[in-house]
Amino acid sequence: MEMSWLSRDRKSVLILTLSTVLFLSVLPFDNPPAQAQSVGEQFLNLFRRERKQGRPSGRSAGTAIRDEFCFSGTSQPLTALVSADNLETTVAEYPTFWFYLPWGRSETVTQARFVLFDQNQRLVLDQTMVLPDAPGIVSVKLPETKPPLEVGKRYKWYFQVLCDEQERSRNPWVSSWVERVEASSELVRQLETLAESEQYRAYLDHGISQDVLTQLAWHRSVHEEDWRSLLVDYFELEGVADAAVTQLN
Template identity: 30%
Template sequence: MTNKIRLFFQTILGRLTAILLLSHLVFYSIPVNAQNTTEVLNLGKVSNNLFLQQIQVSSKFLETPASQQKWFRWLRGGRKEKQLGESSRRGDAGRRGQCSLLNPPLFALVPEEPFDKTLGNVLPEGLVSSISLTVSEYPIFWFYIPNLPPNLDYSKLEFMLQDNKNNDIFDEPFRLDLDGISGIVGLRIPSTHGLKIEKLYHWYLSIICDPRRPSRNPNVDGWVQRVALTDERERQLQVAKPRKRVEIYAKESIWHETLTLLATSRCFDLKESEFAANWNQLWQNPELAADWNDLLEAVGLSEIAQEPSCSILNLKQ
């Protein structure tokens, strides 16, 4: 990971600590059972975009030139002409079709940065993509799924995973019915197909509206790598309280676990009146509200800042 990514995680810790202290966060396991069809775990309504609460950065960061903030944009589904061997950083919203005018579009909630050139022998030369780190064998991938046009003849969510040599990890892509699924959605890969340490994986997510013409379907893709923490970090995590666990993951630039811990707590705990009151009180602070708006504008996420719902799905074949 680049120094910029590490700097990003360091800058969020100050605001993160304040948020967690006020919120009395309690972390829960997520018992979701999805059979051949998708069973959605509704985790509660949220007044602000749940996955952004860990990036309440300091005014110093917000004052940096836009060119220096460019690495910290989110992948979003938009039109982009791909070059041979290039990953879809912004996704492809599809050509003229039933899902071509989604607003907001499909988003993948991962940081964007140039791919490490030292790994050029592993991936196509010149590849520029997004890579996020996880320590989990079965990580959760986070997306924003927009509301689809009514009366679609066909609508499914398709997720697939490949290694860096384009070998499929799953026997076949996961296809989930999109009926009733929208907002912030986490997809957890099945326990039969765990990620291996130090291996790179290429993920793809598509909204299938026209199964006969794939080019018309919105899609995003990116890379994930599973890494191992040091023995010392592992010992710290075993005894750490929830707030400290988030800090440890953030300091190590472990994107998936930092995001997942905050997201699941945000969803669950907003059901509690005390948490909701503290959260609302926190955002009455003019400085925090201004930073929030500036940051959303900087990363192009103002369209989904008020997204009210979130869910987590277990992928099973």
């Protein structure tokens, strides 16, 4: 009799345990909330596609420029702030281009040069500009005195620091491509609903890389962490987030 009671008791415990397991297995447990990605991480994911154009060309490529003729060695190179696939996109007629300049103006080196060609290698712009006094982020905006970029066309640009007018091959330079694209109706709708300081988020959602950078740069005081994340996480420019930002003329 005692053994029969124990068997019945064990069966009850087993049934209760199985019932509890089955009950718990159908409960709608929530997954832990995903952490928000930084702008730098979003850029990494956005441009982690196959590179069709190759890396940005020029004398930078993530290592300090060694030409002591121009400047003494620096911890950071002249850097074009462009995406890894070397093809920027913009919806702007007159976009702005961005660079990290590791040197300021000196007694012998005072100017930079920006050149733009269309996809048929016709010259669109050849402009020289005065360098700033100190290192930092610099921008070049296409002047509205020139024809606007055309939708669906690609353009090749070069940015060069003029150290040696006689032997320009010694000058540090970078180059890349830009294409003007049509703004989708969804992008237009988002931009209309966002404050100007928040519009970089819409450009990021739609992969308009050039305009993400421009909008974030102009509103970096509002979005300090995102600005820092983009420079450090994506462009690997340590200690640059607090540097001066200058538009070259």
